[in-house]
Amino acid sequence: MDRLKNKVAIVTGGSSGIGRATVQLFAMEGARVAIGDVDAAGGEETARLARAAGGDVFFQRTDVSRASDADALVKAAVARWGALHVLHNNAYWAPTGLNVLNTTEEQWDRTQAVTLKSMYLMARAAIPEMLKAGSGSIVNMASVAGVVGSRNFSAYAAAKGGVVALTKSMATDFGKQGIRVNCIAPGPIATPAIAELRKDPQWLERQLNRLLLSDLGRPEDIAYAALYLACDESSFVTGLTMLVDGGATAH
Numbered sequence: 001m002d003r004l005k006n007k008v009a010i011v012t013g014g015s016s017g018i019g020r021a022t023v024q025l026f027a028m029e030g031a032r033v034a035i036g037d038v039d040a041a042g043g044e045e046t047a048r049l050a051r052a053a054g055g056d057v058f059f060q061r062t063d064v065s066r067a068s069d070a071d072a073l074v075k076a077a078v079a080r081w082g083a084l085h086v087l088h089n090n091a092y093w094a095p096t097g098l099n100v101l102n103t104t105e106e107q108w109d110r111t112q113a114v115t116l117k118s119m120y121l122m123a124r125a126a127i128p129e130m131l132k133a134g135s136g137s138i139v140n141m142a143s144v145a146g147v148v149g150s151r152n153f154s155a156y157a158a159a160k161g162g163v164v165a166l167t168k169s170m171a172t173d174f175g176k177q178g179i180r181v182n183c184i185a186p187g188p189i190a191t192p193a194i195a196e197l198r199k200d201p202q203w204l205e206r207q208l209n210r211l212l213l214s215d216l217g218r219p220e221d222i223a224y225a226a227l228y229l230a231c232d233e234s235s236f237v238t239g240l241t242m243l244v245d246g247g248a249t250a251h
């Protein structure tokens, strides 16, 4: 309890999956949390669940690939709570099952815009507020796919590789000013995003063969990593790519 007491946080992609679990955990640990997502029904439900558990949370419809939406979300959080300390860039969009031959340019561009450019837009809006607050923690969501590549997932893997590099670059640029920037690289996590893929026994077998543990991860496994990186317990950690992947990249 209270690991994020007196912190104001933004979580993007908080309407579902890992984002929803992270909003719940951040709120339980004392943060006030603004959720930005394009899915209003899911976002309102996440906010309702967090408030029912005593959290101070609101949802604002936000397309993270649009600069005006990114700016508006930061503005709304600061208007409500007076400061911003934590930004968790978690939203993504990407088509599955495509290599570079069958990915359209539109799919490529949208993947980069929602999954990578959004992190620049959100950080650009958030960092001035963190500088005013005197410190900040940015937690970007990467993926194992951005560290070792991924079959039939080229646009996504390229965007996530960009997230890893962006994280290190921002950590370099802002560390001396009290802003830490880290990313998490999850392995396969049982969320709605992979619900369809999980129905394919071959896909599931391939995933389980890669893992050193016996099952896929849970959204909470990633939320706990985000909590550690967001809170002051990780005050000497920056520029890190934290693999939370069931050992997928250890062999």
Ligand SMILES: NC(=O)c1ccc[n+]([C@@H]2O[C@H](COP(=O)([O-])OP(=O)(O)OC[C@H]3O[C@@H](n4cnc5c(N)ncnc54)[C@H](O)[C@@H]3O)[C@@H](O)[C@H]2O)c1
Residues within 6 Å of the ligand: 012, 013, 014, 015, 016, 017, 018, 019, 036, 037, 038, 039, 042, 062, 063, 064, 065, 090, 091, 092, 093, 114, 141, 142, 143, 144, 185, 186, 187, 188, 189, 190, 191, 192, 193, 194
């Ligand atoms: N599930 C996995 O196996 C896995 C593995 C590695 C990394 N990740 C990463 O974890 C993060 C969360 O994934 P998840 O599995 O919880 O997915 P999810 O599909 O459950 O949640 C993604 C959320 O992003 C939102 N979103 C989509 N486009 C948006 C936009 N333009 N603006 C704002 N929000 C938008 C969706 O509405 C949704 O709520 C992603 O960054 C994903 O790449 C997931």
